[in-house]
Amino acid sequence: MPDWLEVVVRSIIFVTVLFVMTKMLGKRQLAELSVFEYIAGITIGGITSEVVMGLERSIINAILAIVIFSSVPFLVEWISLKNKKMRDFLEGTGTVFIKDGKIMEESLKKEKYSADELLELLRKKNVFNVSDVQFAILEQSGDLNVLLKKEHRPVTLKDLQMSYQSEKEPQTVIMDGEILDEPLSLAGLNRRWLHEELDKLGVTKENVFLGQVDSDGQLTVDLYDDQIKVPTPQEKPLLLATIKKCQADLELFALATDSKAAKVMYAQNASKLNDMLQKLEPVLHD
Template sequence: MPEWIEVIIRSISIIFGLFFITKLLGKKQLSKLSFFEYITGITVGDIAGTLSMDIELNLVNGISSILIWSLVPIVISIFSLKSKGFRDIVEGKATTFIQDGKILEGNMRKEKYSADELLEQLRKKDIFQVSDVEFAILETNGELSVLLKQEKQQVKWEDILHKKVKYYERPITIISDGTFLENTIYEAGYSLEWVREKLQSRKKDVKDVFLGQIDSSGEIFLDFYHDHLEIKNKKEKENG
């Protein structure tokens, strides 16, 4: 068989193989990548490109290598969903760069982030003055999330209707994956007992909660693991 035909067959086979692997990994791989996912993507791409062009390489060994590199992220994502501690190790934690309009230089140094880079990211979001920012957080995928101060935000219908503007702080996550984030709860000025009482008043246990947040007014938002099932059951009862 001529070499160019073998290269074509290898390339087409690998393209379909990578398409299948991408579908298997899920849509998360198409969005912003974590450090590990970034490394995996580069390595798989490099192996696939080399394997399609170098006919002297063993095709079976190359495909086996691609499969191993592709399956590892799937295994890691499964463990990450089950353990926040493991997820923090693999994906890292979000880092606050600006709080109450003030730049936290220590946090920026930890992330090897310069003032010019911070200003560039703010300008991309049409923000040219640091003092207009209430919070700016570097997410684990490298994206900078920004919350403007209340007076700098666009006016909402509720502000016009109620004719009042109240100070807004970012919501604080106090429960994640059925586990209390004790340090965050205490840092926010609340106690673990107080949060437990709130759960008991709703006849829920912390293990039932997928995500729990508290806003500046002390209101708790809870998203439960099986809340969609409860909604479905209610509709079935109404129809029955």
């Protein structure tokens, strides 16, 4: 076999072997590497390049070495699951960098981080003032997790004591101009509804690159032609405006009528609509 052809064959073999071993290691290893995974990755890369180009090297021995080094993270992970002390030793523990708005200088020195590097990590979390931080910890993966002080956290519906419903994940119902029936069915909708919504927007499914339905049943589309302006859905604003008009009309009727019974009825219903508006406005407001 010519040398060039053997290099091609060896390359294909090792790409396949590395693909299989990477799939076995799982997605977590692709996102963040432990110390042993880092060591194994460097070594496997060296073995692969050496054997692919070094034609005198044994393929079998190289594959055996790759399997051994790929097995090390499995063994370390298994030991870590069985024993917390070994897990702390092998994988490390989180280091507190900020507590009650105060920087732990000794922790920074221990992890060899400068103040500038800490500020950079905070900015990545959209935090620009150290005093706003209640607690910040550097995880084993190298990520900084930050808990802001209560007065600096975003206000939630729960903080406002407003009722809310959990949202379902958006369903992609059109992709590359083709309707996806399964997601459409999961959203409790059908093709007839979809075509009606597309007609309201003035587009055809063939022009839609991506179409999604949110938990409120509202369709949004991204078109192939970015120059075409898609009108913003108006159902929610129209419904909100209609309810507000009804509530205002009832108040006017209550003021205009001379009948005490009618005045009470109009006022009561206006009050009910006002209560309803307070609950619906966060949902219907565009």
